[in-house]
Amino acid sequence: MKKGCDDITLSSIHYPSISVRSDSGKKTLFEALVLCFQVEMDWQGQKLSELLMQVMLVGFAISAFVTGYSMGSFQMMLLVYAGGVILTTLVTVPNWPFFNRHPLKWLDPSEAERHPKPQQATPAPSKKKPSKTHQK
Amino acid sequence: MKFIVEILNSIRSLNVRQLLSQAITIGLIMSTALMIWKGLICVSGSESPAVVVLSESMEPGFQRGDMLFLRMTEEPIRTGEIVVYNVDGRSIPIVHRVIKVHEHRDTGEVDVLTKGDNNLADDRSLYAHRQLWLHRHHIVGRAVGFLPYVGWVTLIMSEMPVIKYLVIGALGLFVMAKD
Amino acid sequence: MHTFWYRANAVLTFAVTILAVICGMASLSDNFNFPSPHAHVQVLNINWFQKQPNGNDEVSLTLNISADLQSMFTWNTKQVFVFLAAEYESPQNSLNQVSLWDGIIPSKEHAKFSIHTTNKYRFVDQGNNLRGKAFNLTLHWHVMPKTGKMFADKIVMTGYRLPEDYR
Numbered sequence: 001m002k003k004g005c006d007d008i009t010l011s012s013i014h015y016p017s018i019s020v021r022s023d024s025g026k027k028t029l030f031e032a033l034v035l036c037f038q039v040e041m042d043w044q045g046q047k048l049s050e051l052l053m054q055v056m057l058v059g060f061a062i063s064a065f066v067t068g069y070s071m072g073s074f075q076m077m078l079l080v081y082a083g084g085v086i087l088t089t090l091v092t093v094p095n096w097p098f099f100n101r102h103p104l105k106w107l108d109p110s111e112a113e114r115h116p117k118p119q120q121a122t123p124a125p126s127k128k129k130p131s132k133t134h135q136k
Numbered sequence: 137m138k139f140i141v142e143i144l145n146s147i148r149s150l151n152v153r154q155l156l157s158q159a160i161t162i163g164l165i166m167s168t169a170l171m172i173w174k175g176l177i178c179v180s181g182s183e184s185p186a187v188v189v190l191s192e193s194m195e196p197g198f199q200r201g202d203m204l205f206l207r208m209t210e211e212p213i214r215t216g217e218i219v220v221y222n223v224d225g226r227s228i229p230i231v232h233r234v235i236k237v238h239e240h241r242d243t244g245e246v247d248v249l250t251k252g253d254n255n256l257a258d259d260r261s262l263y264a265h266r267q268l269w270l271h272r273h274h275i276v277g278r279a280v281g282f283l284p285y286v287g288w289v290t291l292i293m294s295e296m297p298v299i300k301y302l303v304i305g306a307l308g309l310f311v312m313a314k315d
Numbered sequence: 316m317h318t319f320w321y322r323a324n325a326v327l328t329f330a331v332t333i334l335a336v337i338c339g340m341a342s343l344s345d346n347f348n349f350p351s352p353h354a355h356v357q358v359l360n361i362n363w364f365q366k367q368p369n370g371n372d373e374v375s376l377t378l379n380i381s382a383d384l385q386s387m388f389t390w391n392t393k394q395v396f397v398f399l400a401a402e403y404e405s406p407q408n409s410l411n412q413v414s415l416w417d418g419i420i421p422s423k424e425h426a427k428f429s430i431h432t433t434n435k436y437r438f439v440d441q442g443n444n445l446r447g448k449a450f451n452l453t454l455h456w457h458v459m460p461k462t463g464k465m466f467a468d469k470i471v472m473t474g475y476r477l478p479e480d481y482r
Contacts, residue, residue, distance in 0.1 A: 040318065053326055061333045065340060072390040074341065074461050081337065085330045093322045196419065197394055197459045215400045215412040216455040216467060235398075235414035238441050241407060247441070253396065253419065258436075281464045283338065 045099030053092040060084025143309060182208040182277030187220055187229065188287030193252030194218075194231060201288040204231060206277030213237060213246055213272065218279040221250065224264045229276055232259055238269075246272055341391045342463020348389045354382035354454045354470045356399065362433065364445070364482045372445035374438050374477060380416065380454070381429035387458055388423040395420040396457040401438060401475075403450035413438050415452075447479040 041049060060081055068077025176185040186205055189198045198204065206220055213219065215237050220229045235258065236249035247269035251258040260268060293300040362375040380399060387395055398417035404410060415434040420426050455469040 049322060050325070053322075053329065057326075057329055057333050061337050065337050068341070068390065069344060074390055077337070077341070081334065085326075088330070089323070089326050093319065093326060095319070196421070197396060215414050216396075216398060216457060216469075218457075218465075233396075235417075235436060237410065237412040238408050239410040241409040253417075279465065281342070282460075283335075283462055 041095050041099040042102050042104055044102040045095075049092045049099055053088055056084065056088040056091065060088065180205070180207045180277065182206045182220075184220070184229065184276060187231065188290045189231060190228065190291065191252075193255050194233075195254045197253055198231065198282065199284070201285055201291050203283045203287040204279045205281040205283075207280045208275075208277040212239065213248055213275065219248075219250065220276045220279065221270055221274045222276060223262060223267075223274065226262075230259070230262065231279065248272075248275070338462040342460060345389050345391050345458075345460060345463070345466070348386075350384075350386040350468075352382065352384045352387060352456070352468075352470065354380075354384075354472070356380050356452050356454065356472055358452075358475055359431070361478055361482060364478060364480075366443055366481060367439070370443060372440045372443045374445060375433060376415070376438065377431070377433050378416065379429070379431050382454060383427045384420060384456060385423055385426040387456065388426060391460045391462065393459050393461045394422075395426065396459060398455050400453050400455060401450050402453055402471075403448050405440065405442060405444040405448075407442060407444075411440065445477050446481070448477045450475050450477065 061084070064077045064081035064084065067080050068074055173185075177183065179185070184206065186203055189200055189202045189204060192200060204218075204220070213234060215234050218231065218233050220231045222229050230250075232250040232252045232255075234248055235251045236247075238247040240246070248271070249258055249260070249269060263270065293303070357379040358376055359379050360377040362377060364372070364374045367373050378399070382397070384395055384397065396417065396419055398414050400412050400414045402410065402412050414436050415438060416432060417435065418430075420428075451471055451473045452475055453469050453471045455467065458466040460466075
């Protein structure tokens with residue numbers, strides 16, 4: 001019973017709540033959007049996001065310059081670049097699910113029980129979301 | 137609301153060592169910015185290597201909020217150049233175009249008259265009382281390049297000082313709240 | 316951990332830096348433009364030529380200025396500022412430059428023009444040296460870009476002379 005509680009406690013922090021995860025493999029756009037606000041990206045996803053951002057921005061800059069130069073219009077270059085910046089922001093900034101394909105494997109609760117945390121007198125407050133105080 | 141509580145918590149938990157190291161970080165940032173500014177002054181040869189256009193007297197070429205890059209060389213001042221000059225008694229430099237030059241044979245000194253492109257009259261009314269001409273020592277630099285819209289931040293901060301204090305206050309708070 | 320705000324900040328900073336770089340490249344591309352301007356100025360009439368109460372000579376001219384500056388315009392040009400200056404020397408001054416007329420050319424279509432005008436700015440000397448003076452008329456232009464470096468150049472036209480007597 002206690003183990004079940006721990007399960008739900010841990011999963012509510014790090015994993016999306018069960019109700020959103022659909023039965024079929026593919027998620028609808030709405031579900032993807034909801035997921036964006038619930039989870040942070042994993043490490044591989046962050047690397048991918050940063051790489052994508054740099055590549056997309058530089059690519060759009062080059063294509064904007066070439067377009068503007070060949071068309072002889074400065075305005076055109078700025079418009080293409082602005083569009084590119086907006087697209088890049090939409091793709092790399094929110095937590096899309098494809099950034100979360102290598103989620104971290106947290107320790108099994110039974111494993112954690114075998115290595116109890118040392119008791120400290122006054123723990124320093126942490127900046128991240130406080131780990132749930134589950135009473136032993 | 138929760139955000140503010142978090143910031144307050146983190147401020148309460150600061151100790152002396154953390155404060156000092158953050159002070160050093162701020163000091164580093166500020167001295168780097170100062171070094172870059174002084175380096176620009178050296179390279180451009182002018183006291184103010186970059187200025188922001190404040191008035192509409194040079195429209196449509198330079199709009200309010202554009203940033204101008206200045207250079208000062210030993211070359212003589214000639215008509216058509218866009219110069220930035222200080223008038224005795226005025227704190228803000230003026231960016232206008234030279235329309236008349238008279239270079240004296242014996243001394244090599246120049247008498248210069250300027251006018252804003254968008255103004256109807258020349259700048260005599262802007263010079264000090266009874267001053268008819270500008271001289272070389274009034275001129276701070278020649279405009280050699282410009283970037284549009286970049287100066288708006290400075291413009292807003294100088295016209296509404298409230299915003300300046302808000303920005304600095306917010307930055308300070310963020311630096312302290314960051315770990 | 317890279318949060319949402321961290322990524323948004325990174326995108327914005329990088330985008331602005333890259334924008335500055337492409338503006339710089341646009342300015343550099345102007346260097347590959349080799350303009351070939353033409354200009355011709357005719358002094359149609361000396362309207363009057365007098366000595367002012369303060370002792371300085373002043374002359375009023377009617378000019379016909381025609382020029383073709385179309386090759387000056389690139390994709391990065393905001394406007395071309397063009398002005399006509401009279402240059403001469405005098406006993407006290409090794410060089411005198413007086414701007415007689417200026418205009419702003421906003422686009423390539425207006426760059427080929429021919430105008431008939433009196434001098435917009437007063438042609439006044441520091442002294443009374445203008446009688447019989449030979450002077451050059453120089454057409455200067457300043458190309459003001461949308462971003463970046465400004466270019467300036469001129470065409471010197473020689474052979475003009477003021478009359479010997481006041482009129």
